[in-house]
Structure formats: C-alpha cells, structure tokens
Amino acid sequence: MSESPKKLPVAILVAAGFIEEHLTDTQKTLLAAETACVVIAAEGGLVQGWHDNGWGHHFMAEETLSEVLSADFSALIIPGGERSIVTLARSPHASRVVKAFADAEKPIAAFGAAPRLLADAGVAAGRRVTAAAGEQEALEQAGAQWADESLVVDRLLVTANEQAATAPVLNAFLLAIENNPVDKAA
Secondary structure, three states, rough: OOOOOOOOOOEEEEEOOHHHHHHHHHHHHHHHOOOOOOEEEEOOOEEEEOOEEEEEEEEEEEHHHHOOHHHHHOEEEEOHHHHHHHHHHHOOOHHHHHHHHOOOOOOEEOOOOOHHHHHHHHOOOOOOOOHHHHHHHHHHHOOOEEEOOEEEEOOOOOEOOOOHHHHHHHHHHHHHHHHOOOOOOO
C-alpha cells in the first residue's frame, strides 16, 4: 500500500486593500488544521491589508500572481476587500488562476466582493452564490444563481457576503477540502 501524496498548501489570493481579518483568521484556522498556506499577491513582496476604516498591516506574499499555477495548491481562498478585488479584477492572471482552480474542481472560498472574480473568470454560471450586495447584478449576468444569505456552499465553492462571520466560512471551506482530498491536477 502506497502512502498518500503530500498535502498541497492552500493559496490565499490578495492585493492591497484586502480585509486583514480574513487573511489572519484564515492563516490561524489553517495552521490549527495543520494545513499549509501560501499568500499570493498581485505584485508579490509586501501587501497592505485594510483594517476597520483604514489601512492596516503589511504582510509578506510568498508568491507573485503571474507565476502561480493551480496545480501547486489544494484549494483557493480569496479574502474580501473592495480595493483588493478591483485590483485583482484588472489582472488577467487572477482570472486564469480562479478559472484553473474551478476547472480542476478544487475548493474555492470567496469573501465579500471576491465572488466577482468568479464571474470575470467565466466560472460563475450555474453556481449558487452570495457576495457583497453590489456584486449581485454582475454575478447574475454571468449566470450565477444569487442567494440572499450570508454564507452559501455550492459543492466545493464557498461564498460569503460582507456580513458573514469568518469562522463559519472557514469551517465550510475546511469541510470542502476534507471532502475533496485528492488533487485532481496531480
């Protein structure tokens, strides 16, 4: 009997202005679950979070978005933050990465405005989602089924609006990872 392959880390995709709590809570939760994570930023290097009503701390990104392949990760988390999502939405690399995770049927969690990236990547159609209120029209136009709920789980896709508490989102995400233990890209 052969051993199972090493568990791949979870990718956390951010740009300046991401909701700091989403990143720090994700890192703590994944650490407690003995799951490695890698912060990926649009520009690489240091990336600044958003805390309450102003700029927060700087965090080190281990990878640059343009160099990332979904095959190197088990799942994807996209913290919310309007500024972050606007920057990521302008990047063809963000669309490529989100589409690759969805096509490989890997778990994805998207907070607040982040589900917009699903529409941009062309993978929202037929999916039940929620997001920040301002994203409803774009997601529906992309073929998604809008749910007026704080947290929605559609197979391996976990979406949350801006009122969702971080812990239930991360618990649903960890369950999605647990239910999808095999990296299909490997």
